[in-house]
Amino acid sequence: MTTTPASSVADYIDTHREAFLEDLRTLVHAETPSTDKPLLDAGLDVVRAVVVGLLGEPSAEARHDGGSYGDVLDLRWEGRDAEGTMVPAADAGDAVLVVCHYDTVWPAGTIETWPLSVDGDWLTGPGVLDMKFGIVQTAWAVKALRELGIGHPPVRMLLTGDEEIGSVAGRPHIEAAARESALTLVTEPSAAGNPKDRRKGMVFADLRVTGRQAHAGLEPEKGASAVHALAALISEVVALESAEHGTTVTVGTFHGGTGRNVVAGAAEALVDVRVTMPEEQERVVAELQALRLPEPYAADERLTLEVDVDANRPPMNPGPETAPLLERVVEIGRGLGRELQPTAVGGASDANFVSALGLPVLDGLGAVGEGPHAVHEHILLSGIAPQTALLAGILADAVK
Ligand SMILES: [Zn+2]
CATH class of the missing domain: 3.30.70.360 (Alpha-Beta Plaits)
Known part of the structure; x- marks a missing residue:
């Protein structure tokens, strides 16, 4: 295995593992049940603090009122070239959009009897897999690229708070942001490390x-x-x-x-x-x-x-806009010594909306783990660096 941008990110994440885990703990312990607006509001403030703590103040920001649903937070940062010079988006269409939901299925107080905890290679806690990890992973992937001097495109993070209950408030913002972006990534849980290419x-x-x-x-x-x-x-x-x-x-x-x-x-x-x-x-x-x-x-x-x-979510099937990207992801995986196999799953996500618009989208780029929505929900510690490196590799590959 040769050194690629992605493999140096894996080393970087391993070196910064304690700080990464501390950020993840902060997010998991900020409980965000989909139907608890006060907790969602407070949780989104925590999410913003963690992400901005890693990436600095965004170049543009909007927080959309979700009514009784969780608010939608839209954060943008400029790209960087390999010398670390800021590369402002020539037009908004150059940006890569990363969609993450910060709500979870877990009711308030779950954390009292089930704090984030390590058991061997398991890191278990409510919402750690689905999908607090994906938020932390995204910010750390961009941070690693910057600090390693690897160019990346302008990045836009869209944080939604009602994915688990149908994305009523999130959907219009997701669709609008995806239309304005070169590519949409979704850091929902992976299929044993593999991206998810089809969803029902x-x-x-x-x-x-x-x-x-x-x-x-x-x-x-x-x-x-x-x-x-x-x-x-x-x-x-x-x-x-x-x-x-x-x-x-x-x-x-x-x-x-x-x-x-x-x-x-x-x-x-x-x-x-x-x-x-x-x-x-x-x-x-x-x-x-x-x-x-x-x-x-x-x-x-x-x-x-x-x-x-x-008719909540349309099915997701890779069209001509996404199929070549999946091939690139497999190649980036090979650079990390992995043989990725895009996988079809039954569960739906916010990627379904983007796919239905005929826009390029990659999904299931998040944690390796099991038990979303279940009491054994966990991620694998050994998957943190590889998955963050894969995401970083996809970002670096999207430089125009
Ligand atoms: Zn999810």
Whole structure:
């Protein structure tokens, strides 16, 4: 293995490992549950302090109010040439955008019983993998390039606070920033060190049936069971699945009724559909919206069905704008003595939005680890330097 810009970054990160880990600890301990606005606000201040502490004051900055969702912080720094001279962006399109979310799925107080801690090669803590690491990694990658005198393009970090709940506030900012950038990188967790080149798209549906309650023994005929009606509909929902097209349907929850001896007045099911093809997303949305209660329930005017469909994220498939970049990433990996294999995954990310616009995007460049959203969430300490070096190598390669 020869010395490449990326491999010297790996050495640099190893040398600065304690400081890197301290930054990571600071971010993990600043809890940021997606639905807790005061904690998100405070957490974003901490994120800014850590990132600006590493990279200095940005050349441009904006903080967009997220309403009840987490704010979006947009930070930009100039590029540098190999002599360390600032290279102002000739136009905004020269910049590389790195999208990170700072919200996590973990509720407030989790950190009290589960602080960031080391166990062998494991570094475990709430949100360390998904994706506090990716924020620290990005800032350290740029810092390393600067200090090693390796040129890099202007860098723009977009920090969003609602990725885990659908990116309602983040999405327009992500799409706008990606349109203004040469390339978008997403430092979500990697697939065992490999970038993620395909992600499924999602459709969420909430099905609600209202009926009429009655005593199950005395006068069941006066009732109209919402449970019976919704149960009869579920097989139609499951039938939307298409193994051939990679479309899966999960009825994740089914709730209804108030007691064994009561004809149920209400029932609800929450449905999760994953698709690999945009046409499948359209088909599923149309079919969900067209759902009607089957007979004999359809004829019963006391029963009503309400369907809320949210085509949350489009599927991500590498188009002509991204495929050659993935080949470059594999080459950069070889410079680090690695044989990377871009990997398809079921979970979606903010990269799905960028990909759907036909813009170049690389995703899954973050930590090596396991257990996102699970109590065994951890990253591998041995993955920190290689993944930060890979990210730095991609940045250095993007110099115009
Ligand atoms: Zn994530």
